[in-house]
Amino acid sequence: MEIFAIFISAIFVNNIVLAQYLGNCPYLGCSKEKSVALGMGGAVIFVIIVSTCCTWLMQRYVLDPYNLGYLQTIVFIVVIAALVQFVEMFLKKAVPPLYAALGIFLPLITTNCAVMGVAILVQREGFGLLESMLWGVAYGLGFTLALLLMAGIRERLDTCRLPKCMAGTPIALVMAGLMSLAFMGFKGMGQ
Amino acid sequence: MVFVSILTLFALGLAASIVLAVASRVFHVKEDPRVEAVLEALPGANCGGCGFAGCEGYATAVVNDPSVPANKCCAGGAAVSIAVGELTGKTVAEAEPLYALRRCDKLAGKVAPRYQYQGMPSCAAAALMRGGTDVCVYSCLGFGDCVQACPFGAMEVRDGLARVDRGKCTGCGACVAACPRGILELTPQRGRVAVYCNTRDKLRAVMDVCDVGCIKCGKCVKTCPARAVRLEENRIVIDQLQCLSYGPSCGEVCVSGCPRHILRSTRKSDAPVEDAATPPAPAGGESSRPQSRA
Numbered sequence: 001m002e003i004f005a006i007f008i009s010a011i012f013v014n015n016i017v018l019a020q021y022l023g024n025c026p027y028l029g030c031s032k033e034k035s036v037a038l039g040m041g042g043a044v045i046f047v048i049i050v051s052t053c054c055t056w057l058m059q060r061y062v063l064d065p066y067n068l069g070y071l072q073t074i075v076f077i078v079v080i081a082a083l084v085q086f087v088e089m090f091l092k093k094a095v096p097p098l099y100a101a102l103g104i105f106l107p108l109i110t111t112n113c114a115v116m117g118v119a120i121l122v123q124r125e126g127f128g129l130l131e132s133m134l135w136g137v138a139y140g141l142g143f144t145l146a147l148l149l150m151a152g153i154r155e156r157l158d159t160c161r162l163p164k165c166m167a168g169t170p171i172a173l174v175m176a177g178l179m180s181l182a183f184m185g186f187k188g189m190g191q
Numbered sequence: 192m193v194f195v196s197i198l199t200l201f202a203l204g205l206a207a208s209i210v211l212a213v214a215s216r217v218f219h220v221k222e223d224p225r226v227e228a229v230l231e232a233l234p235g236a237n238c239g240g241c242g243f244a245g246c247e248g249y250a251t252a253v254v255n256d257p258s259v260p261a262n263k264c265c266a267g268g269a270a271v272s273i274a275v276g277e278l279t280g281k282t283v284a285e286a287e288p289l290y291a292l293r294r295c296d297k298l299a300g301k302v303a304p305r306y307q308y309q310g311m312p313s314c315a316a317a318a319l320m321r322g323g324t325d326v327c328v329y330s331c332l333g334f335g336d337c338v339q340a341c342p343f344g345a346m347e348v349r350d351g352l353a354r355v356d357r358g359k360c361t362g363c364g365a366c367v368a369a370c371p372r373g374i375l376e377l378t379p380q381r382g383r384v385a386v387y388c389n390t391r392d393k394l395r396a397v398m399d400v401c402d403v404g405c406i407k408c409g410k411c412v413k414t415c416p417a418r419a420v421r422l423e424e425n426r427i428v429i430d431q432l433q434c435l436s437y438g439p440s441c442g443e444v445c446v447s448g449c450p451r452h453i454l455r456s457t458r459k460s461d462a463p464v465e466d467a468a469t470p471p472a473p474a475g476g477e478s479s480r481p482q483s484r485a
Contacts, residue, residue, distance in 0.1 A: 066199075070196075093220050
């Protein structure tokens with residue numbers, strides 16, 4: 001039941017993109033096609049799990065004992081960036097098919113604020129390691145859902161006749177705003 | 192406090208860089224340096240004309256797979272083929288330079304529109320609407336799906352008819368795949384005769400809709416001494432290589448004999464001028480326009 005609540009909360013009520021406004025760049029940049037959106041979503045889920053784990057350990061065993069909490073943001077940036085590079089190298093060697101599938105998306109995620117945001121959010125809430133990673137998965141799924149929905153809409157938009165001034169990014173931003181409003185409806189479910 | 196912060200980050204950065212440096216050694220994947228060299232030799236247009244997903248895909252394949260020939264890059268032409276051949280140690284059979292021939296001349300044929308189309312400005316969409324917007328169901332629709340597909344800016348739509356700039360066309364075939372009517376056809380640049388009709392209809396069905404439509408009289412098929420002209424699936428098809436190997440001694444009887452003016456010599460100026468606006472081969476005196484189409 002607990003797990004179910006986590007997933008509902010992270011995917012719908014506190015959706016990382018549509019309710020917390022994190023990770024907007026891939027949300028607009030990688031949502032032109034569903035397949036690309038899925039690839040990006042998969043890569044983000046994967047990286048969030050690994051990075052949440054690493055940053056949690058970092059916080060627990062380095063930052064907290066030495067009272068370095070004020071360095072949290074910059075330390076997490078360095079850790080995540082290095083981690084993604086490491087993961088990329090590892091995948092290239094060990095799991096070439098996965099590297100080919102995630103290849104283009106991994107470098108994009110090095111400085112993704114959704115990944116960073118989840119790492120900081122779970123610290124703020126004070127979750128345990130396992131719980132943090134579970135939240136990470138759930139937030140990642142929410143991110144994927146947002147991207148997929150957006151990609152679906154934009155694929156349909158391509159076949160619509162739009163005023164020239166609205167075509168492309170402007171209409172995408174309007175859609176993003178409307179979707180965010182729609183997700184606000186889930187707020188009532190929360191707590 | 193400042194000192195502690197700097198020291199912490201320095202230590203962290205150092206640790207990360209050491210880990211990454213070690214990892215780059217441990218997880219080093221041996222990549223063939225030739226792949227990068229080939230990739231640099233390729234034009235980088237990612238047109239897909241070679242049949243691979245982008246230039247990188249072809250570079251990887253041509254280096255690793257001995258059965259992939261070095262002359263697949265049609266965008267780069269002979270110079271790139273030779274460069275790729277040198278890098279990969281493959282012998283280069285020179286690729287025949289191709290261009291996309293538009294097998295329709297509906298302006299000359301005065302093909303009338305069938306209905307007022309107000310949908311999406313795309314050939315693919317218009318072709319789905321009861322066989323297209325023209326009375327001829329094989330005609331060029333002129334919404335420019337080929338223009339969008341062309342990575343080299345060689346296509347253009349003027350007066351509702353797609354035009355191919357033979358000078359810019361590299362023969363990658365992106366437009367051929369994009370055309371829902373199958374009007375565009377890859378043809379050797381040095382081909383002597385081109386077919387300007389794509390219809391599969393016959394006789395009255397053609398005469399009613401177009402002044403220059405192929406009625407399948409079969410005269411060209413019968414008169415060609417090289418047997419290079421054939422009727423395939425109700426379309427006139429020229430085996431260009433056979434035609435070229437026979438040579439010009441036939442005097443192009445198919446062109447002079449065609450009662451509907453569908454077969455046209457590509458060198459004489461009765462080929463649509465727009466298509467040969469910038470001839471790739473050194474050729475002079477082609478600038479005279481036979482007819483001006485408003």
